Amino acid sequence: MAITLYNTMSRKKEAFVPLEKGKVKMYVCGPTVYNYIHIGNARPAVVFDMVRKYLEYRGYEVEFVTNFTDVDDKIIKAAKELKEKVPVLAERFIAAYHEDTSALGVKKADLHPRVTETMPDIIAFIKALIEKGFAYEADGDVYFQTRSFSGYGKLSSQSIEDLQMGARIEIGEKKKDPLDFALWKAAKEDEISWESPWGAGRPGWHIECSAMVKKYLGETIDIHAGGQDLAFPHHENEVAQSEALNQKQMAKYWMHNGYIQIDNEKMSKSLGNFVLVQDIIKQYRPEVVRFFMLQSHYRSPLNFSAELLTSAQNSLERIQTTAANLKHRLKMSADFGEKKFWLEQAKNRKQQFIQAMDDDFNTANGISTLFDLVKDANMYLQEQQTSKEVLEAMLEVIRDIGSLMDIPVEPVEEILDEDIEQLIAERIKARKDKNFARADEIRDTLKEQGIILEDTPQGTRWKREQKI
The missing domain is CATH 1.10.10 (Arc Repressor Mutant, subunit A)
Known part of the structure; x- marks a missing residue:
């Protein structure tokens, strides 16, 4: 069975066929590093880590890139408030990001490029857009001429007319059209900046990822991913910039994970209801948080609450208890009892898990299959005579699924005093x-x-x- 995934661009599930057989080029938008990451930032990190690992399990060689936005309005503001230099503040929060995501079982990307390390490529990208007539300079700022790209709005499924109704030119902006967006921003007084053909300044947010995708993965990649909130305008603008310059499809598949709510309310800093990962994992084991996130399909909204996390912990402990009971019975079992049915059942559960994951990485159904296997195992453990072969088969499948999800399905063995x-x-x-x-x-x-x-x-x- 082939892997299918939901492509935001086409609004439907599609069979996954990589550009190059056996290889996948995947880019995930990373954080703007002006603070510690919250649970909303953690969801795409966990979700697309899972996608990457499952693709690798299915035999693909995955080239995985996640960026850091290490210069931005928010970072400059935070640095001023904390009386720190921008690079120092960014470095601190990059280290914190790695610490928090590592605790959640997220493997480091093959590359973690930073905006400040990609400045020559960003400037060259903007310069080429100007030369081709897709962008223009205005008193040290550079803007993308949105109407020059005929496909604008195709990712978010919006028309130029609809977008125009909500577009405005803010005070101080020098753009010709309300729909145009900044590629380069002229430096303000006492602000970190880089020299460019248009004067000292720094890049706009959207151009950064376009330049990094091109530099590190190429003009066309297999999968571009991120949170649902990035689909517009960030990813829409990436498509416009990249496809205007390269005259090629930027990404074959676009993936977006759903929002996180806090106690059934949309998470937002204005409401003050966001939760930092470093605070969560002081109260809950990191593997419980990861398990909680993977219990829902990645495209579904996810409600975050203490009750749901406690429920996830209890569910994970149920799996771990069953695995421990299988190990315990193995020490005393011989090759007795019915084998054929139970061996086939374990094999079927593994296949059901793969089918669930092949269907748009449906971890919710995959975990349901794992619980079906736990139920099978608990029924089998009630029998007077058990077969080592069956116990080993059941334990192996539980371990395999746990490994694929990067969830510890066995309690850590500890030496007691x-x-x-x-x-x-x-x-x-x-x-x-x-x-x-x-x-x-x-x-x-x-x-x-x-x-x-x-x-x-x-x-x-x-x-x-x-x-x-």
Whole structure:
């Protein structure tokens, strides 16, 4: 079965056929680094990390690029407020981005280009647009002449007439048409700047990604991705700039993840309801946050709340408990019992997971399949006689799916302090001797030390108490 994905450009699912067999060129718009990332920034990082890893699992060689916007109005403002230089502030928040996303299981991109490192290419790109008649200079600013590109609006499915109704020329702007947008901004007093043919200044937001895509991946790439909020105007303007200059399709497929809401309200800084990743992972284990995000299809809106995160934690622990029970039973099983049906069932679950992921990377259905397998495993564990071959097959599929989603499906094995080990052994003996008062006392003592005991059909098991 071929992979299909929803292409924002065509508004439909399409079979994924790369430009070059076996290889994928993928660009994801990264953050503007003026603050720590919030949960909304984290969603595209996690989502497209998952897409990348699944494409690699399916045998593709993926060239993956995510940029950093390290000079921008917001960064300049933040630097002034904090009395820092722009490069120093940007470097600090780039390091924080890597720390936060790494905690969420996100693998670093093959390249993380920065605007400040790509300035010659950006200037050359703008200069070429002027020479071809798609852009013009006005007193040190440079603007893209939107009406000169006949396909403007095709990504966001808007007409020039519709866009014109909401367009305005702001005070201080020198553009000819309200629809035109800035490629280069003349420097203001005491503002970081670079020399250019139009004087000192810095690039506009949209041109940066167009220049980086061309430099690092080429004139046409397979997948361009980002949050839904970037489809217009950012990605629309990228299409206009790149296709006007190169006279080629910029990206074959455009992917956008859905918004995140906080307690059923749209997340926004004006409402003050955004949540920083570094704060979330102090309260919740990072793998729980990743699992929570992947429980929904990437294009669907995602509601973020404490109740939903707690539910995600409980779901993840259910998977981990089943995996631990399979491992425990493996230590005492022989090759007995019904095998054919259960082996086939495990194989089918793996195939169902792949089918779900092949269908526009549907992690929601993929995780549902994982829970179907957990249910199968728990039913099988109730049988008196079990086969090592079946237990191993079930555990292997759970591990495979966990690995593909980059979710830890097995609790981390920890070495207990000698005193705790002795208490657990003493409690097991107390229960055997029907000294339940002592057994309960030991349970309470261990709970105070953060050790949770579980009495299962497979014996007494323990785990460390987790953060919420």
